[in-house]
Amino acid sequence: MQVDTQTPAPQAIDLSTRTIKRKRNRQLRISLLFMAPAFLVIAVFMLGPAFWSVYVSLTNMALTGVGAATPQFVGLDNFVHIFRDSEFLNAFRVSLTYLVFSALIGQAGLGLLLALLMRHRNVVFKSVLGAIIVAAWVIPDVVAGFVWSAFLAGGPQSVLDPGLLNTIFSTFGLPKHAWLQEYPMTMVIIANIWRGTAFSMLLYASALESIPQELMEASSIDGANSWTTLRYIILPLIRGAIGTDLLLITLATLSDFTLVYVLTAGSNINTELMTIYQYRQAFQFYQIGYGSAIALLIIAAGAILSLIYTRILRVDL
Numbered sequence: 001m002q003v004d005t006q007t008p009a010p011q012a013i014d015l016s017t018r019t020i021k022r023k024r025n026r027q028l029r030i031s032l033l034f035m036a037p038a039f040l041v042i043a044v045f046m047l048g049p050a051f052w053s054v055y056v057s058l059t060n061m062a063l064t065g066v067g068a069a070t071p072q073f074v075g076l077d078n079f080v081h082i083f084r085d086s087e088f089l090n091a092f093r094v095s096l097t098y099l100v101f102s103a104l105i106g107q108a109g110l111g112l113l114l115a116l117l118m119r120h121r122n123v124v125f126k127s128v129l130g131a132i133i134v135a136a137w138v139i140p141d142v143v144a145g146f147v148w149s150a151f152l153a154g155g156p157q158s159v160l161d162p163g164l165l166n167t168i169f170s171t172f173g174l175p176k177h178a179w180l181q182e183y184p185m186t187m188v189i190i191a192n193i194w195r196g197t198a199f200s201m202l203l204y205a206s207a208l209e210s211i212p213q214e215l216m217e218a219s220s221i222d223g224a225n226s227w228t229t230l231r232y233i234i235l236p237l238i239r240g241a242i243g244t245d246l247l248l249i250t251l252a253t254l255s256d257f258t259l260v261y262v263l264t265a266g267s268n269i270n271t272e273l274m275t276i277y278q279y280r281q282a283f284q285f286y287q288i289g290y291g292s293a294i295a296l297l298i299i300a301a302g303a304i305l306s307l308i309y310t311r312i313l314r315v316d317l
Contacts, residue, residue: 057293063286071289078293088294090269091277095254098189098273103253106193108245111200116230118201119208130201137198145262148191152179152263180263184271188260195259196252200245207241208234243313250309251302274298 057078061071082088114133118126136144154163154176166176179187211234219229235242257275264271274294282291 053292053295056289057296059289061289061292063288065286067287067289074289078290079297081290082293082297087272088274088277091272091274094185094270094272095274097185098192098256098260098271099250099253102189102192103196103249104246106189107196107200107249108242110193110197111202111245112204112242114197114201115204115208116234118205133201134198136194137196141195141258142262144191144195145259148187148194148259148263149180152187154178180268184264184268188263188271191259191263192253192256196249200249203241203245204238207238211237239313243309246309246313247306250305254298254302254305274301 059071060067060074151164154166278294281287
């Protein structure tokens, strides 16, 4: 009777499997050991403040008065007060308007348009235009705010500082305007579009490069016009990039503070975002608990909108 010496015994297979598992477990433990400092930093500087903010939002903690000396647990009272606060509801309306027109329509729409226009242009044109657009994106928010303040400064009665835009208008015989006083929301929306369009443009340009050229050539041979190609070929293929862009610019716009605050000094109720309102409550009126509750609602709004984007676009972000 012959024995097949090529087939390993079950005991050998089991031993080999246990050896492989031990090696993998050992490698996993070593990996976790090296990643432990990173996890510790995340826990201390990210998760720690997050949990602390949740706790503070449930108290009447303040920087002055009784709430500073002996803060007490008040449960959901801060959140109930928020939804009864007409000033917060106004800030929510302003933030939603700012988000829709400056981010979803302005940055995303203009970014996609610029990416499409630059797709088949020569390298010199793309480099020059891209550099100009990206330059607005890389400068700090404070600098961008002061640039736009200088551009929109002055008014009909201003002599010492007429502002660049009013100077241009005067050259062509057009009337001057106090832009930030007469059209505050329109001006901050335009400034934010100028500030953030580059990100959307770069993201869409990268997504457009991944579209197979054969599909574009086939659609052209079949007689599809530009709109049909955009609707049925380009947009479905870059749906993931659209979802990513909407998600990121929504979160960035909801947390926007510096640009609008520099332009309006936070004093115009027509441009008071939720972030500015939260800042005033926490650091001007010293209501830390109430301000923390507003901050959590801003985060929740971003999360809800992100879920809506993924549902509508049916993308896995």
